Amino acid sequence: MAKTQLPDAILVNRYIDGDENSLAILVERHQSKIYGYIYSKVSDRDLTEDIFQETFFKVIHTLKSKKYYNEEGKFLSWVLRIANNLIVDKFRNDKKMLMKRDTDEFSVFSSLTDNAPNIEKELIKNQVDIDLKKIIQKLPHDQKEVLMMRYYSDMSFKEIADITGVSVNTTLGRMRYAITNLRKVIEKNQIYLPS
Amino acid sequence: MAKLYSKRKLAPKKMLPKKETIRLILQYSCALNIVKVGNMSFDTIAN
Numbered sequence: 001m002a003k004t005q006l007p008d009a010i011l012v013n014r015y016i017d018g019d020e021n022s023l024a025i026l027v028e029r030h031q032s033k034i035y036g037y038i039y040s041k042v043s044d045r046d047l048t049e050d051i052f053q054e055t056f057f058k059v060i061h062t063l064k065s066k067k068y069y070n071e072e073g074k075f076l077s078w079v080l081r082i083a084n085n086l087i088v089d090k091f092r093n094d095k096k097m098l099m100k101r102d103t104d105e106f107s108v109f110s111s112l113t114d115n116a117p118n119i120e121k122e123l124i125k126n127q128v129d130i131d132l133k134k135i136i137q138k139l140p141h142d143q144k145e146v147l148m149m150r151y152y153s154d155m156s157f158k159e160i161a162d163i164t165g166v167s168v169n170t171t172l173g174r175m176r177y178a179i180t181n182l183r184k185v186i187e188k189n190q191i192y193l194p195s
Numbered sequence: 196m197a198k199l200y201s202k203r204k205l206a207p208k209k210m211l212p213k214k215e216t217i218r219l220i221l222q223y224s225c226a227l228n229i230v231k232v233g234n235m236s237f238d239t240i241a242n
Contacts, residue, residue: 023224027217036210052212056220065229065236 004029008075016063027056030076037080041087051090055083135185143178146171 004025006014015022034055039048059079136144145164149155157175161168185191226241 020221020225024221027220031217032209032211035212039210049212049216053216053220057223060220060224060227061229061238064224064227065231 012063012075016066023060026075030079033076034079034083038083038087041084042090047090051083051086054086055079058082058086131191135182135191138185139178139181143174143181146174147178147182150175 006022006025008026008029011022011026015026031052035048035052038051038055039045042048042051056079059082136147139147142164146160149160149163150157155163157168157171161171164171166174223240228239228241230237230239
């Protein structure tokens with residue numbers, strides 16, 4: 001695999017082991033997102049450069065001293081957290097918050113996203129939940145029981161097997177039949193369930 | 196009339212730091228050496 005395609009976790013480990021080029025790849029890979037994130041908060045090019053630089057100084061220091069950082073494939077979010085802390089420190093020192101404005105050069109919406117479902121999606125989801133529960137009620141009791149415990153009570157198959165007094169294999173079989181029957185009912189009645 | 200309400204925004208440019216900033220970061224990384232002695236750690240920056 002080409003070095004530039006290696007995942008962050010491997011590059012971080014290589015960097016900790018002394019491979020300076022790995023850091024260059026990580027910086028190249030994430031510079032736009034990190035820089036854009038900082039700029040979205042401070043709206044000042046020079047300040048963004050300073051904070052970007054300081055963020056990576058902290059990253060380098062932390063990685064080289066082999067402390068704090070626990071890699072779980074989340075290098076970018078870790079760096080963004082450091083950047084965010086530096087921004088907060090900066091505003092705390094200045095005791096003021098800048099107001100962000102949309103300009104031709106920068107759109108606040110290019111870096112800010114709202115992942116929360118909107119009202120329409122919420123309504124559709126509620127309707128789907130209601131429809132699904134109605135279909136589940138039509139399943140045979142043993143299959144319905146397994147499905148409800150697995151998806152609505154978040155229980156493991158082992159726990160379900162213990163409670164229902166059957167083997168794990170039987171539980172898995174019931175679950176499979178439940179899913180198959182659900183699909184049949186959905187297809188037969190041409191019910192639309194958006195994912 | 197439509198023009199008044201449909202001012203076309205420029206596509207947001209990809210924001211990138213200055214090349215000097217990147218160079219400085221990489222140089223700092225090469226220069227920094229951290230030595231641990233017992234509970235203490237010493238930072239040295241090579242010229």
